[in-house]
Amino acid sequence: MDSYREVARPFVARRRRFAARAFADELARLFAVEWVEHRLECAIDGALTIDADPDLLAQALLNLLRNAAQASDMPGRRRVWLRMTTTTEGLLIEVEDDGPGIAEALRQDVLLPFFTTKPDGSGIGLHLVRQVAIAHDGRVEVATGAAGGALIRLASL
Numbered sequence: 001m002d003s004y005r006e007v008a009r010p011f012v013a014r015r016r017r018f019a020a021r022a023f024a025d026e027l028a029r030l031f032a033v034e035w036v037e038h039r040l041e042c043a044i045d046g047a048l049t050i051d052a053d054p055d056l057l058a059q060a061l062l063n064l065l066r067n068a069a070q071a072s073d074m075p076g077r078r079r080v081w082l083r084m085t086t087t088t089e090g091l092l093i094e095v096e097d098d099g100p101g102i103a104e105a106l107r108q109d110v111l112l113p114f115f116t117t118k119p120d121g122s123g124i125g126l127h128l129v130r131q132v133a134i135a136h137d138g139r140v141e142v143a144t145g146a147a148g149g150a151l152i153r154l155a156s157l
Contacts, residue, residue, distance in 0.1 A: 011135035013053040020048035020084045027061055027082065035069040038078040045085045052091070052136055052157055060132040063125045064095040064152050071099030071150060079147065090138070091157040096145035107142040126152075133157065 024042045031040050050057070061082070068080040081096040102110060106117065113127040129152070130140045138157040145151035 011056055011131050013056055013132075013135040015051055015053055015136075017049050017051050018054055020044050020050050023050065023054065023058070024082060024084060027058065027065065030062060031065050031069070031080070034066070035078075035080075038069050038072070038080055040065070040080045040082060043081070043083045043085075048084060048086065050084070050091060050157075053132075056132045056135060057157075060129040060154065061093065061095065063129055067125060068095050068097035068099070068150065068152075072097040074099070081145075081147075087155075089156040091154075093154040093157070094151060096147065096151045097149040098145075098147035099149040101144050101148055102142055102150045110142060111140060129154070 021044050024044045028040050028042055031038070065080060065082065069078075072078050072080060077098045079098045081094070083092075083094040083096075085092050110117070110126050111130045113124060126140075133140045133154050136157040139155050141153040141155055143151040143153065
């Protein structure tokens with residue numbers, strides 16, 4: 001029942017400006033506590049500031065980082081990347097892993113509520129990420145990264 005409530009509630013972004021580097025550093029610190037054996041590499045454009053709801057965005061990014069760590073949780077892998085930059089369309093945030101990736105046929109399905117490929121997954125995580133992007137007038141894109149794993153983009157935020 002909690003999952004249904006979580007999916008049904010609309011997100012309202014309470015935007016404010018904050019430093020991307022400090023925000024990413026805090027995400028990296030939280031990630032490192034949970035995923036000790038993983039390596040998180042952050043690439044944040046210099047003095048980038050973000051105009052977004054920091055709580056909603058943190059919730060979405062921690063979810064993406066957790067998914068990336070789970071996907072790459074294999075010997076010889078365990079690498080995750082977090083990138084933040086701006087484009088002509090606005091803020092672009094990418095989370096990439098070196099896991100097996102997401103099959104092209106499933107790339108839109110993984111954003112649907114209650115769709116999961118994990119035996120113990122709830123299927124709400126990526127849907128909530130999508131809802132956070134929508135609350136910021138952005139979108140989520142699912143692709144294959146340079147390392148062959150999943151690449152999730154939050155674009156035009």
